[in-house]
Amino acid sequence: MPEHKVLQVIVDPERCQGHNRCKAIAPSLFELDELGHARVVGDGMVPPGLEDKARLAEANCPEFAIKVAQA
Amino acid sequence: MTDRPPVSDWAKDFDHLDPRWVTEPYQIWDELRRQCPVAHTERYNGVYFPSRYADIRAIAYDTEHFSSRRVVVREMPPRVPTDSAKPKSPPGASTLASPPITSDPPYHRPARMLLLPAFTPDAIGRLEAKTRAICGDLIDRFASNDRCDAATDYAQHVPVAVIAHMLGLPEGDGEKFRRWIHLLLHEGIAENASFAQALAEMDDYFRVQIVSRRSVPGEDLITFLLGAQMEDQPLSDEHIIGTLRLLLIAGIDTTWSAIGSCLWHLAQHRDDRRRLVTEPALMPLAVEEFLRAYAPVTMARQVAKETTVGGCPFKEREMVLLSFPAANRDPEVFPQADRVLIDRAENRHAAFGLGIHRCIGSNLARMEITVALEEWLTRIPDFDLADPASVTWSHGPVRGPRKLPVVFR
Numbered sequence: 001m002p003e004h005k006v007l008q009v010i011v012d013p014e015r016c017q018g019h020n021r022c023k024a025i026a027p028s029l030f031e032l033d034e035l036g037h038a039r040v041v042g043d044g045m046v047p048p049g050l051e052d053k054a055r056l057a058e059a060n061c062p063e064f065a066i067k068v069a070q071a
Numbered sequence: 072m073t074d075r076p077p078v079s080d081w082a083k084d085f086d087h088l089d090p091r092w093v094t095e096p097y098q099i100w101d102e103l104r105r106q107c108p109v110a111h112t113e114r115y116n117g118v119y120f121p122s123r124y125a126d127i128r129a130i131a132y133d134t135e136h137f138s139s140r141r142v143v144v145r146e147m148p149p150r151v152p153t154d155s156a157k158p159k160s161p162p163g164a165s166t167l168a169s170p171p172i173t174s175d176p177p178y179h180r181p182a183r184m185l186l187l188p189a190f191t192p193d194a195i196g197r198l199e200a201k202t203r204a205i206c207g208d209l210i211d212r213f214a215s216n217d218r219c220d221a222a223t224d225y226a227q228h229v230p231v232a233v234i235a236h237m238l239g240l241p242e243g244d245g246e247k248f249r250r251w252i253h254l255l256l257h258e259g260i261a262e263n264a265s266f267a268q269a270l271a272e273m274d275d276y277f278r279v280q281i282v283s284r285r286s287v288p289g290e291d292l293i294t295f296l297l298g299a300q301m302e303d304q305p306l307s308d309e310h311i312i313g314t315l316r317l318l319l320i321a322g323i324d325t326t327w328s329a330i331g332s333c334l335w336h337l338a339q340h341r342d343d344r345r346r347l348v349t350e351p352a353l354m355p356l357a358v359e360e361f362l363r364a365y366a367p368v369t370m371a372r373q374v375a376k377e378t379t380v381g382g383c384p385f386k387e388r389e390m391v392l393l394s395f396p397a398a399n400r401d402p403e404v405f406p407q408a409d410r411v412l413i414d415r416a417e418n419r420h421a422a423f424g425l426g427i428h429r430c431i432g433s434n435l436a437r438m439e440i441t442v443a444l445e446e447w448l449t450r451i452p453d454f455d456l457a458d459p460a461s462v463t464w465s466h467g468p469v470r471g472p473r474k475l476p477v478v479f480r
């Protein structure tokens with residue numbers, strides 16, 4: 001069985017301006033507050049299978065507000 | 072428009088209203104990016120044009136040195152002769168307040184926060200069915216012909232109808248809105264009289280709306296603004312009118328241009344048309360790619376304090392064109408930047424700006440563009456430019472096709 005590297009997504013609220021690219025790409029990893037700014041769902045742990053979506057969200061955020069790291 | 076001397080050197084004497092820049096800017100920008108990444112011109116009392124993504128981003132983030140008190144580069148009026156006893160400030164030259172787009176910190180944030188809840192994806196999602204109906208009605212008018220003007224018969228009407236609905240204004244006033252926008256953003260760049268006239272007319276129009284909402288509240292954004300508070304105070308009528316003017320201007324020309332550019336592209340790229348018809352799930356990626364490649368909005372800043380960016384000095388009081396469209400074409404950030412790849416997966420484009428002024432209407436604009444393209448492709452899957460030479464483009468801060476005759480196959 002391949003070794004699972006668990007990833008975690010983090011949104012920097014100081015950088016997020018609410019472009020909403022992250023939630024459009026990965027609605028199960030990101031949610032928006034009442035102003036349209038993003039936060040991670042739960043603790044930000046990326047369920048197996050969603051690693052690519054997490055990376056795409058990171059790569060598409062215009063404000064560089066998202067980090068994906070090994071948990 | 073006034074006659075302007077031809078450009079001798081794009082790096083030292085550029086003119087963003089030059090016909091070549093208006094019709095085919097991308098090559099000019101690519102050359103500048105290689106040769107002189109911060110171009111300058113003495114025209115318009117001095118303007119800088121950075122063309123690299125990194126520099127544009129740095130300027131957008133640096134609100135200390137780059138102010139939003141002026142966000143459009145306009146031809147300044149010639150100095151008023153000294154015999155006029157009381158010099159009037161030229162209309163709108165520096166203090167046309169439209170919060171939050173013309174606000175700097177610390178005033179910007181409260182004015183922006185106020186508007187954000189009305190433009191979240193959820194709030195905008197509630198307008199989707201209405202938008203679809205608007206698009207369907209427009210297509211009904213020409214679908215049985217074999218041609219239409221995709222800009223004037225279709226694209227331009229979509230955002231007008233949607234924003235009128237949001238503000239609770241009669242859809243029939245759309246012609247008026249478009250005229251104001253034309254006067255402000257196109258003619259008004261060079262002609263102060265057009266500019267002043269549009270402002271006065273908008274002012275009168277919104278004052279009447281405000282009075283009528285005060286007596287009969289609706290469920291629209293104007294009513295919402297009348298009840299809104301900023302720092303525990305109701306908004307002044309000036310603030311409300313400035314914001315309404317902004318929403319009307321920012322909401323219409325921009326989105327109309329974006330829809331038009333998408334259709335212009337699709338009219339010329341049969342493969343992309345086919346793919347979007349057979350693989351509708353690609354639409355979100357395609358919309359982001361069209362926004363990147365044909366970003367319609369170029370903002371401006373005024374240098375508030377002398378500084379350097381990208382190794383180049385910026386002199387106080389001069390203007391800076393903040394070209395998100397040029398940033399989006401920078402090959403350092405976007406591989407094959409000059410190609411439109413509708414399945415581009417990594418696309419950190421800046422079409423809606425960067426930093427604190429990120430477009431408040433971005434969720435609305437995306438929804439309108441997506442719905443407008445979906446409805447069009449469902450009814451008119453195959454179409455071509457009727458005559459490429461008859462396509463015309465707007466000049467000024469918002470770029471998009473203004474005449475776009477297409478024939479249906």
Ligand code: HEM
Nearest residue numbers: 171172321322325326329368370423424428430431432436
């Ligand atoms: C494709 C369509 C659109 C594009 C490309 C676009 C682009 C932009 C850009 C680049 C900015 C940043 C301005 C700056 O940095 O100075 C901006 C700001 C803004 N836009 Fe849009 N826009 C579009 C549609 C809309 C719509 C539909 C609305 C609302 C009805 C809207 C409302 C605003 C507002 C209120 C701001 C000011 C935000 C602030 O200063 O905090 N825009 N837009």
Ligand code: SF4
Nearest residue numbers: 016017019020022061
């Ligand atoms: S894409 Fe980036 S800026 Fe946009 S909402 Fe997500 S985290 Fe915020």
